[in-house]
Amino acid sequence: MKRAGRTTPTRRAGTAERRDAVRISRVQAADMPYVVALDRRVTGIAKKAYWQSLFALYGKPRLSGRFFLVARRTDGRGEPILGFIIGEVRAWEFGSAPCGWVFGLSVHPEARLAGVGGAMFDAITAEFRRAGVKKMRTMVARDDLLPLRFFRSEGMMAGPYIQLEMDLD
Numbered sequence: 001m002k003r004a005g006r007t008t009p010t011r012r013a014g015t016a017e018r019r020d021a022v023r024i025s026r027v028q029a030a031d032m033p034y035v036v037a038l039d040r041r042v043t044g045i046a047k048k049a050y051w052q053s054l055f056a057l058y059g060k061p062r063l064s065g066r067f068f069l070v071a072r073r074t075d076g077r078g079e080p081i082l083g084f085i086i087g088e089v090r091a092w093e094f095g096s097a098p099c100g101w102v103f104g105l106s107v108h109p110e111a112r113l114a115g116v117g118g119a120m121f122d123a124i125t126a127e128f129r130r131a132g133v134k135k136m137r138t139m140v141a142r143d144d145l146l147p148l149r150f151f152r153s154e155g156m157m158a159g160p161y162i163q164l165e166m167d168l169d
Contacts, residue, residue: 021073021074021075022071022072022073022074022082022115022116022119023071023072023074024069024070024071024072024119024120024122024123025069025070025072026059026067026068026069026070027055027058027059027068027069027070027084028059029055029059031070031080031081032051032052032055034070034079034080034081035051035070035081035084036048036051037079038079038081038083038084038106038108039051039106041108041109042106042109054068054086054104055068058086058088064088064089065088065089065131066087066088066089067085067086067087067088067124067127067128068084068086069084069085069086069120069123069124069127070083070084071083071084071107071111071116071119071120078110079108081108082107082108082111082116083105083106083107083108083111083116083117083120084104084105084106084120085102085104085105085120085121085123085124086102086103086104086105087100087101087102087103087104087124087127087128087136088100088101088103089101089128089131089133094161096161097135098132098133099128099133099134099135099136099137100124100125100127100128100131100133100135100136100137101136101137101138102121102124102136102137102138103138103139105117105120105121105138105147105150107120117150118154121154124136136156137159138151138156139163
C-alpha cells in the first residue's frame, strides 16, 4: 500500500483483523479515566490533573486545529480504550510554516503490533490534511526506541530543526 510517497511496511499476520477491531474517534469525557490509567500503566506516573487540562484544551471537536483521538475497542472485550494520539496545528515558530505536531501517543502494551498505533497515526494524518497542512512533526527522545521506531515505520524522519535545551538550576 502506498502512503505519503512510500510503501507501507508489511503488517504481521492477523494484524488486519485486529486493526478492524478498533475505531478511531474523538475523545469523550467518559474515556478520560481509561486514558489516565493507560498513561499511568505505560509511564508509571499518575497525572490526572495533566490529562484533565489536556481534555479541556483538546477534547472539543475540531477546535482550532487541535486533535485528541482514541482507539476504541469494538469487540466488547477488555478495556474500551486501546490507545490515544494528540496533536495540533502549529505555525510560524522560528519560521516554520503551519504543520501538524503530534505530542502524545500511547498504545496499550497488549495491543501493540496489532495496527492500533498505525490506525491512530493515519487518523491524525487525515485530520491534519483536512486542516490544510502539508507536513507533520513530532519529537522523541534519542534513547526511546519504541516511539522512534514506530514513527520511522510510518514514514517520519529527521527534519530540518534541532531541539536545544538547558537546565535551569
